[in-house]
Amino acid sequence: MNDQPVISVEGVDKTFPGKDGVQALRGIDLTVGEGDFVSLLGPSGCGKSTLLRIMADLTEPTAGSVRVNGKPAAAARRDRDYGMVFQQPGLLDWRTVARNVELPLQVMGVAKAERRERARAMLDLVRLPDSQRRFPWQLSGGMQQRAAIARALAPEPRILLMDEPLSALDEMNREHLQGELLRIWSDTGTTVVMVTHSIAEAVFLSTRVVVMSPRPGRVAGTVDVDLPGRRTAATRNTPEFFEQVTKVRTMLHGVLEAA
Numbered sequence: 001m002n003d004q005p006v007i008s009v010e011g012v013d014k015t016f017p018g019k020d021g022v023q024a025l026r027g028i029d030l031t032v033g034e035g036d037f038v039s040l041l042g043p044s045g046c047g048k049s050t051l052l053r054i055m056a057d058l059t060e061p062t063a064g065s066v067r068v069n070g071k072p073a074a075a076a077r078r079d080r081d082y083g084m085v086f087q088q089p090g091l092l093d094w095r096t097v098a099r100n101v102e103l104p105l106q107v108m109g110v111a112k113a114e115r116r117e118r119a120r121a122m123l124d125l126v127r128l129p130d131s132q133r134r135f136p137w138q139l140s141g142g143m144q145q146r147a148a149i150a151r152a153l154a155p156e157p158r159i160l161l162m163d164e165p166l167s168a169l170d171e172m173n174r175e176h177l178q179g180e181l182l183r184i185w186s187d188t189g190t191t192v193v194m195v196t197h198s199i200a201e202a203v204f205l206s207t208r209v210v211v212m213s214p215r216p217g218r219v220a221g222t223v224d225v226d227l228p229g230r231r232t233a234a235t236r237n238t239p240e241f242f243e244q245v246t247k248v249r250t251m252l253h254g255v256l257e258a259a
C-alpha cells in the first residue's frame with residue numbers, strides 16, 4: 001500500500017457561467033486514501049454533486065486541481081480508473097441484465113467469453129445471479145440499482161463514485177442495499193466516494209463523512225467514523241452509532257445556522 005492519496009482535490013472553485021454566475025464551490029481541499037469510504041453530506045444545493053462530477057471529470061473546475069491515482073482527472077477518466085453510479089440506474093431496457101453489465105466491457109473491446117464471465121461474477125457479487133437473462137423492466141427498483149452497481153464494477157475499477165445511489169429506494173430496500181454496499185466494499189477493497197442526504201446512511205457506510213456548507217459550497221468539517229467491530233444491521237442500534245450520528249447532525253445543524 002502506498003501513501004499517495006487515491007483522490008486529491010486542491011483549492012477547487014466552481015462558478016457556473018451565466019448572467020447570475022452561481023458560485024457552487026469555493027476552496028475545496030479533500031484527499032481520499034486507498035480503501036476509504038467517504039460520504040459527502042450537506043444541505044441541498046451545497047455542491048455535493050458538482051464536487052463528485054469534478055472528481056469524475058464530468059465538470060471542469062474554475063480553479064484548482066484534481067488528481068486521481070496521481071494523474072489529472074481527465075487521464076483517470078480515459079483510463080477508466082473509476083466506475084460511476086447515479087440515483088437512477090440508467091439501464092438499457094432492450095438489453096438483458098447481463099448484457100447491460102457487459103456494456104462497459106464491450107466498449108473496452110473485451111472478448112465475448114470474458115465479458116460473459118465477468119458479468120456473471122459481478123451479478124453474483126451483487127446477489128442477482130438469477131436475473132441475468134431478464135430485462136431491466138422485469139426487476140424491482142432495488143434490483144435495478146444492484147445491476148447498475150454490477151455494471152459500474154464490471155471493469156474492476158479501484159474507485160467507485162456514487163451520487164445518491166440509494167435515494168430512490170424505499171426505506172427497507174435502502175437499508176438492505178446499504179448492507180450489500182458495505183459487503184461489496186469490504187470484499188473488493190474499492191475506494192468509494194458517495195453523495196448522500198442521509199446522516200444515518202453516511203455514518204453506517206463511511207470511514208469518513210465530509211460535511212459541506214452552502215453558498216458557495218465549502219468543506220465545513222469532517223467526521224472520522226469510529227465504530228467498533230464489523231458493521232452489521234445491529235450496528236444501527238448501538239450507542240456508538242447514535243453517538244456518531246449525533247456528531248454529524250450537530251455539525252450539519254451548525255452549518256445551517258451559520259448560513
Ligand SMILES: Nc1ncnc2c1ncn2[C@@H]1O[C@H](COP(=O)(O)OP(=O)(O)OP(=O)(O)O)[C@@H](O)[C@H]1O
Pocket residue numbers: 016017022023024042043044045046047048049050051
Ligand atoms: N449545470 C449547471 N449550471 C448552472 N448551475 C448549476 C449547474 N449544476 C449545478 N448548478 C448549481 O450549483 C449549485 C450546486 O449544485 P449541486 O447539484 O452540486 O448541489 P447538491 O449539493 O448536489 O444538491 P442536491 O443535494 O439538491 O442534489 C446549485 O446552486 C445549482 O443550482
